[in-house]
Amino acid sequence: MALKDKIAVVTGGASGIGRAICLRLAREGCNIGIWDRDISAAHRVGAEVGELGRRVLAVEVDVSSFSNVERAADRVHRELGKVSILVNDAGFGEIVAVAQMSEAQWDKMIAVHLKGTFNCTRHLVQDMIDARWGRIVSISSVAGLRGAAGFVHYSAAKAGIAGFSKALALELGSSGVTVNAIAPGLIETPILKGSALRDETIAAMVRHTPVGRIGAPEDIAACCAYMVAEEASFLTGQVLSPNGGIYS
16 A cells, blocks of 8 residues: 555546556555546446545546636545546547548547646646656557557547657656656457447457457556556656557
8 A cells, every 4th residue: 555545536537447547546545536527437436446445536527628627626636635646548439531530520539638638637737746746647559659540530649648748757857746658559448349440350459469368457557556656756758558569
């Protein structure tokens, strides 16, 4: 329980990777703020966190809205306290060719993933600067490192998160705040299940993955747990890609 009583906010914490991170950080001793558009699912994850003996606050948040995030941050401050850890995980997936992509589809992808990462960081980072201790971990994707056909807007947004993290790490390096990103490969999540990827496409990707399986949300949560640990104070500005060896 090295992180006992530190307050962690996890966006997109109601399902998939976000849920796994909420539970892992709760086991590490953190009190958890769960930010998600699906408030019912957020409350369900909150109940799981509560069963681990940790304080929890579920908040309905649209991370693409600056003012919405500001209100959520104010509520966390009132009900939980100052934030030490931020995990930017909120996002969604969508397959569409550029030739058929609408302006609205492009704008929404960038707004949720990239602007959302900025919005949440902007409203919580001062807590960490003031405390001279903080951890910011943002979820990028292997698609942001190598690209993915049909996911141009998603790949661009995730590459932007990697660049954002590297630049912010330089900006905050002397403040005691580390900033890193995780770029997962194929992970068994609701986003994957709801995507238009065909079963045979997923099977082919697994065959080309050296470890021979799809990743689990807990695999990503384990990486996150290290990045936010006290022992990781020398790790900043890095993009770690747990992808089963499919890309290096």
